[in-house]
Amino acid sequence: MTVLDAHTHPHFREHRAGRAAADVFLREARRHGIEHVVALGDVLAFGRSPNADQLRSINDDTLWLVKRHPQQVTGFCYLNPTLGERAVWQEVERCVAVPGIRGLKLEVANNARDACMRPVMKAAERYGLVVLQHAWSMTKIKQRSFHTDPEDAVLLARRFPNVRVIMAHLTGCGVRGVLAARGCDNLVVDTSGAAPEAGIVAYAVEKLGVQRVIYGSDAPIRDFAVAIARITGAGLGRDAERRILRDNARELLRLP
Amino acid sequence: MNAFDALTWLGHWPFAFLAERRAADLARHLRAHGIARALVSPLDAVFAPEPGPANRALFRAVRGVAALEPVPVINPALPDWRDQLQDCLDHAPVRLVRVLPSYHRVTLTGPAMAELVSTCRQRGVKLAIQVRLIDERHEHHAVSIRPPKVAVLARFLDAFPNAPVLLSGLLRTEAATLAAGRPHVRVDLAFVEWLDTLRTTLAAVPARQVVFASHTPFLETAAAPAKFARTRITPAAQRALLTGNLERFLSA
Numbered sequence: 001m002t003v004l005d006a007h008t009h010p011h012f013r014e015h016r017a018g019r020a021a022a023d024v025f026l027r028e029a030r031r032h033g034i035e036h037v038v039a040l041g042d043v044l045a046f047g048r049s050p051n052a053d054q055l056r057s058i059n060d061d062t063l064w065l066v067k068r069h070p071q072q073v074t075g076f077c078y079l080n081p082t083l084g085e086r087a088v089w090q091e092v093e094r095c096v097a098v099p100g101i102r103g104l105k106l107e108v109a110n111n112a113r114d115a116c117m118r119p120v121m122k123a124a125e126r127y128g129l130v131v132l133q134h135a136w137s138m139t140k141i142k143q144r145s146f147h148t149d150p151e152d153a154v155l156l157a158r159r160f161p162n163v164r165v166i167m168a169h170l171t172g173c174g175v176r177g178v179l180a181a182r183g184c185d186n187l188v189v190d191t192s193g194a195a196p197e198a199g200i201v202a203y204a205v206e207k208l209g210v211q212r213v214i215y216g217s218d219a220p221i222r223d224f225a226v227a228i229a230r231i232t233g234a235g236l237g238r239d240a241e242r243r244i245l246r247d248n249a250r251e252l253l254r255l256p
Numbered sequence: 257m258n259a260f261d262a263l264t265w266l267g268h269w270p271f272a273f274l275a276e277r278r279a280a281d282l283a284r285h286l287r288a289h290g291i292a293r294a295l296v297s298p299l300d301a302v303f304a305p306e307p308g309p310a311n312r313a314l315f316r317a318v319r320g321v322a323a324l325e326p327v328p329v330i331n332p333a334l335p336d337w338r339d340q341l342q343d344c345l346d347h348a349p350v351r352l353v354r355v356l357p358s359y360h361r362v363t364l365t366g367p368a369m370a371e372l373v374s375t376c377r378q379r380g381v382k383l384a385i386q387v388r389l390i391d392e393r394h395e396h397h398a399v400s401i402r403p404p405k406v407a408v409l410a411r412f413l414d415a416f417p418n419a420p421v422l423l424s425g426l427l428r429t430e431a432a433t434l435a436a437g438r439p440h441v442r443v444d445l446a447f448v449e450w451l452d453t454l455r456t457t458l459a460a461v462p463a464r465q466v467v468f469a470s471h472t473p474f475l476e477t478a479a480a481p482a483k484f485a486r487t488r489i490t491p492a493a494q495r496a497l498l499t500g501n502l503e504r505f506l507s508a
Contacts, residue, residue, distance in 0.1 A: 028451060031486055139397045174394060175273075194391045195447050196479035198472075199273045220451030225482040233289075233478025 001242060003034045003228060004249040007132070007168060007192045007216025010073075011042045011061040022065050025220060026072055032224040036255065038216075039065050040105045040132065041078040048146065049109040050080055052087050059095055066100040074253055076103035076132055081116040092123040102253050103130035103166075112148040112156040121160040130164045130252060131156075136172035136193070150177030157187035164252060168216065169193030171200055178204045181212070188252060190216030191244065196226055201234040201244075210240045214249045257290025257481055260499040262384075262444045263424050263469035264324075266317055267299030267310065271396045274473040282472070283323040289477045291470060293323050295502075297354050301329035302389070308340055315347045327352045327384065331360045332368040338375070345379060351506045352422065354384040358401050364412040373419045382506060385409070388425040388447065390474060406430055413438050420505060424469065428453075432460035442505050444469035445483060445497070454487040454497070463493045467502040 008029070010022040022039075029037055041062045046054040058078050066075040077095035079088055095101045104124055110116055112133050124131050135153040138144040144152075150173040157165040164186055167173060171193035173180075178200075181187055191201055191213060204213050217227035231244050249255075264286065268276055277285060279296075286294050298314040301307035311328035318324040328344040330337055330353045344350050353376065357364055364385070376383050388403040395401050403425070413421060413434065422442045423434060428450050431443040443461060446469040450456040457466060470480035484494055 025451070136393070140393050140395055171391075172393070194394070195449065196476040197272070197390070197394070198275065198474060198476050203273065221449075223449050223451060223453045223483060225485050226449055226453070226479045229478040229482035230476055233476040233482075 001033065001245060003032070003215065003245045004255070005029065005034050005037045005217050005219070005224070005227075006166065006214045006249045006252075007190045008037045008039055008219050009042055009221070010037065010039050010065055011058075012220055013042050013045045019061065019064060022061070026069060029219070029224060030072075032228065034224060036072055036074065038074045038076060038103070038132075038249075038253070040076050043078050043105060043107045048107065049082060052083055052091070055080055055083075055091060056094075059091065063095065063098050063101070066098060070100050073100065074103070074255070075101045076105040076130075077101055078105045078107070079120055080109040081106065081114070081120050082109050084116075085119040088119045089123060092127065092129075096127050096129070103132055106131065106133045106148075108134060108143075108147050110146055111144060112152040117156060121156070121163050124163045125160065130166060132166040132168055132190075134169065135167045135177065136169055137174050137176060139176075151180045154180045154184050154187060157184050161186050164188075166190050166214065166252070169218075170204055170213070171195070171197050174200065175203060178207050182207055188212045188214050188248065190214050191230055192216035192218035192222065192227065196230045196233075201230055202236060205234075205236060205240060205244075210236070210243050211248055213244050214252065215245045257484070257498065258292040259290055259468045259481065260502045261286060261291045261294035261470050261472070261480070262422065262467045262502050263446050264294045264296045264472045265299045265474070266296055266314060269299050269474070270303070272390075272474075277473070279317040279321045279324055283321050285477065286323065286470070286472065289470070290481045291477070293325065294470075295327045295352060296324045297327045297329055301331075302356060302359050306334055306336065306340065307331050308343055311340070311344055312347065326350065327354050329354050329356060330372065331355075331362070332372045333360050333362045337368065337372065341372075341375065341379075345381070350381055352382045352384055354386055354424070356386045356389070357404050358388070364404060364408055365415065369412065370415070373416045377419055382420050382422065384422040384424050385412075386424045387430070406433055409434055413441055420508060422467070422505065425471070428457065431457065435461040435465045439465070441465060442467055442501065445480070446471035446475060452487060453483045454489045454494075458489055458493065463496055464501055466497050467505070468498050
């Protein structure tokens with residue numbers, strides 16, 4: 001079965017291998033049957049709140065990769081909403097000029113419920129972009145002032161019902177995150193995050209429906225084979241596996 | 257595949273919807289994932305006032321299930337830990353005992369651990385330290401449990417340089433830090449992960465110190481053999497990680 005990975009970071013400065021490492025990354029993806037990846041950028045390369053120059057540097061890597069591998073890579077433009085409305089629009093418009101940029105990536109510069117998200121979501125609406133919002137249960141992490149809890153990601157999606165939102169990290173969001181996402185039809189959850197904890201993928205499918213769960217690995221932080229095994233080991237059946245591993249993301253990203 | 261799994265559990269866990277299997281069912285489940293044999297510990301010992309009843313239940317449960325080798329839990333923070341250990345040794349052939357320092361508030365560098373290490377060596381029993389059971393970010397909101405610090409684990413390991421110790425539940429960077437320069441230490445792969453996990457791990461940890469582990473039922477069992485499915489490490493290294501290293505550790 002061919003696979004579409006909705007959550008990857010092909011550039012990782014920790015490796016100090018430069019852009020060549022991204023080519024190695026894509027070869028590794030192909031070896032695991034992954035025909036297409038969403039490249040989200042090396043989002044923590046400059047800390048949790050990068051400035052405009054740092055953002056451009058991260059996004060330049062993504063743009064380079066999308067141009068180099070247009071059939072294999074979709075790019076998401078990484079944003080820091082706290083830089084303000086003008087900076088957000090400038091960076092979005094610079095990135096969407098490149099074919100293959102189909103989404104916006106939000107990390108931990110701010111919480112998804114913050115007012116600074118409004119221009120981000122307006123830009124997503126204007127250009128028909130998917131928004132991938134990092135989320136994790138803040139029950140133990142205690143960083144909610146800038147780190148998005150699943151309830152915050154769901155609130156964002158409800159405030160902007162015309163924008164398709166990916167709530168990242170099913171395993172980090174946990175049972176409470178799945179329950180929060182019920183009834184929020186413009187939000188899907190990706191299966192990335194932490195170790196392959198048993199039961200959570202099947203639980204998400206049961207509560208949200210198979211059409212609202214998409215495969216994501218978070219590679220290279222995670223192993224493609226392990227990330228795929230979270231789905232194939234969950235006892236869902238071949239049809240559900242195909243939807244999660246490929247079809248749902250293809251429809252969400254409007255890929256051919 | 258015929259793997260020998262260093263970390264599985266039987267029993268009940270209150271904080272997640274985990275599969276609760278009988279011993280024979282666990283063995284069948286593991287077999288379906290290419291795991292021929294497994295070390296198994298009692299989950300009910302984690303929050304029990306003392307681990308004796310859970311250990312005895314484990315011994316009864318695995319009797320006649322050749323694929324499962326019992327690894328009882330010992331709590332050296334309790335005054336009766338010597339009796340716990342003796343009780344286990346009286347019940348079954350035991351090659352490994354497991355200590356859960358975070359869940360049982362065990363001081364790794366304290367006198368009870370020093371005596372346990374010494375006693376285990378005298379009795380020919382190996383020691384496993386369970387560094388984490390689940391990602392500490394996902395613990396229940398009503399409990400406050402964090403894994404031992406790497407520096408504390410390192411002090412413990414360095415205090416007993418001749419005592420064979422299996423560290424279970426380490427993350428990738430923790431495994432690299434704690435295995436380096438400590439040939440008496442083994443690390444399991446349950447929580448170790450990165451792009452091409454095995455090649456990345458063996459670049460940082462000598463192959464002879466790494467053992468296969470699924471951490472069933474906490475983690476998806478299929479994820480553990482998946483690390484080997486398309487790896488580019490040598491077949492000999494794969495065999496060592498899947499079976500040989502753990503068998504040699506237990507038999508030494």
